[in-house]
């Protein structure tokens with residue numbers, strides 16, 4: 001499955017690795033895994049993202065190797081690399097401001113991903129929708145290239161698997177995810193250290209914001225849909241950051257009887273960020289796709305153009321219909 005990717009890597013020297021907007025543990029982990037692999041093979045590589053790396057993952061990049069958010073000057077330079085590698089996304093529109101320089105460049109293009117897709121954006125694509133995470137695929141790439149697995153790559157890939165499976169809780173945590181995780185542990189990853197870095201570094205402000213959001217939880221569909229809202233003023237009053245809302249929606253799924261959980265976050269530019277979660281038997285990806293977003297069957301997201309009230313009305317109605 002890696003022959004074409006290997007051939008492109010072997011016959012080129014400079015690589016730019018990128019991923020989707022609002023990077024998560026899997027996009028950062030997969031990008032760093034590919035970066036470390038290419039560096040170990042003596043290649044020139046750079047990772048560039050549209051947005052800053054969330055605090056939970058900055059420990060993976062202590063020297064700030066990742067260009068995030070990429071500047072205008074970075075983007076000009078990136079267009080002239082030999083190869084563009086897109087990880088954890090398969091759609092140019094997912095790259096934000098990096099779309100134009102990378103899509104338009106004359107570089108060879110590689111996609112490594114595990115999201116469902118409607119069409120390929122690059123002929124050299126390895127997309128496995130059964131994989132728990134892109135990180136699991138990147139481990140396989142490094143292994144099949146015979147490239148050394150650096151300690152940083154191992155930490156990064158373990159982080160990708162840990163976060164995309166929500167600590168091995170999701171249905172897509174197939175045996176493969178555990179097997180790859182076990183190999184990473186064997187190579188020296190300290191699971192308690194990674195868990196502590198990723199999940200136990202919240203600020204007081206984030207915890208207060210979570211309390212505000214949770215204390216106002218609402219239900220639709222006779223309790224089967226649970227939803228949270230976070231307004232701009234809640235974020236400002238608690239002194240939290242917009243990115244602090246990451247993970248709040250997962251709390252809705254800890255409630256007995258909830259089949260769909262939703263969070264609505266009001267943004268500065270007048271849109272509403274929506275994240276959806278569901279039990280294995282319920283598909284929320286179709287709701288996200290209907291809103292112009294996407295993701296997975298049990299975890300998806302979209303950006304709604306309109307007010308918070310309009311978003312709540314539209315999306316809770318779609319969720320009740322999807323039950």
Ligand SMILES: [Mn+2]
Pocket residue numbers: 026027088114133134164
């Ligand atoms: Mn992923």
